[in-house]
Amino acid sequence: MGAEGHADGTVGKALDVLDMVARHGRPVRFSDLLTQADYPKATLYRLLQTLTHQGMLTLDPDQGTYALGVRLVRLAHAAWAQSSLAPIARPYLDELAAKTGETIHLAQMDQGQVLYVDKRNAARPVEMFAQAGKVGPAYCTGVGKAMLAWATPEALDQALARQSFHRHTDHTLDTPDKLVTELKAIRARGHAFDREEHERGIICCAVPILSRTGRVLGALSVTSTTARTTLEALEGQSGLIKDIAAKIATEAESWRFPEQN
Template sequence: MTQPDNKSGGSSLDKALSLLQEVCVATVPLRFAELVEKTDLPKATAHRTLMSLTERGLVRFDEATQLYHPGYGLLELAHQAWSKIDVRDIAADQMKHLWDETGETIHLAVLDRGDVIYIDKLESQKSLRLFSAVGKKGPAYCTGVGKAMMAFLNEEQLAAAIKEQSFVKHTDTTLVNEAMLRDALIKIRESKVSLDLEEHEEGIQCAASVILNHRNEPIAALSITAPKFRVDEARFQHFQALVKEACKKVSIRMGAMASN
């Protein structure tokens, strides 16, 4: 019995995806013959499929060079896809991991102008009463999650966010002016760890880190929050490492470039 011709096997979708993948992953643009060779498709099938991909803007053909490039339509598809992703779903398992590891309160927050909005929360397994609640707003300048996100805004966004800060002195450690905040943000940007050392609530401290998207923009932050009396320095350092790693994993899922 003769074996089926591999060049004609597979669905039309498989063939289109195979060609699209080769065009996108190539280090240099490819010619038609090179794509045929790499995908092992019949020339007629490859030509017809490339024409369809080109018509939909997913592949771009340069007539002058006879080379195939990724199409601009891919950017639009990526934008539409990312806009529909809910960071709560993407971060859920890492929130649970942090909660399991620490037994403390875990927050997920987003930045809204000068405020943070808590969009998810896992309550401590131990008795702890906090300001935060899902849907509640809080100041950015004196919270771990707020500073974590502000540190990664571009200058125009940061200046606008700083203008929204009240700089009310909640405790003895609250940052009370723009200069103090900017100094703190520089350190946070370098370490990707943001600390709230009783700056918003007396006796409460947290370790936070930022979640970045595919454009390396801050879209959310996670924090581990606990009362100071039950967290020694070694444990607090462990919290910082945990939350930084958790946010790195979520950021990569959101398309951010992996970094330390």
């Protein structure tokens, strides 16, 4: 589909531009956006003007750069409170962190990718990719695979189409067939592993957070390093992780969450 024929019209184009600016992680010039965008110069300029006028972007007139606007902070805060598991899960993450002494991750699915919505550092913190607010791949993370394993067939197909299957380490499952086989095994045992699939030395045990009807609300993991523990030891925590996930799911029953895609 051409840029001018975006299925979601002007709103879809504007969101694409916001995503482009966000991916840079720093203020970005018009010329840099133009090289990445599928839109004509005039269309991109018009979208940037509209987003700036609406406070979704800010323009530095001296540097000629665009950055995400403060209005997005307000919207993000509202989304965090209304759609994120983080506010209601907070005491349960604290409980799991205290009992395990390891890093705890809470995640939800966002357009086939993992959105980390909260985290508790280990008693001895370890530097790793996953941080609250970051987006990571679903196919090679414990929380991602836990959510994919319980996804509906339609949601799974959509998510698989969005995976890059880039080989991050020697342990990465780098094809859809390998991943689907792993997802069946995850369903059978009730929990997922990250076997150094995204980062060398980082391992985890993860479980899905499911509603009473089986809908995937998110996922919870206990993460550590191969220098400190083993997958077998983390698996020994799976019952505790499932108990905490069930508490979060029960608490979430009184909330309204958007369907996870």
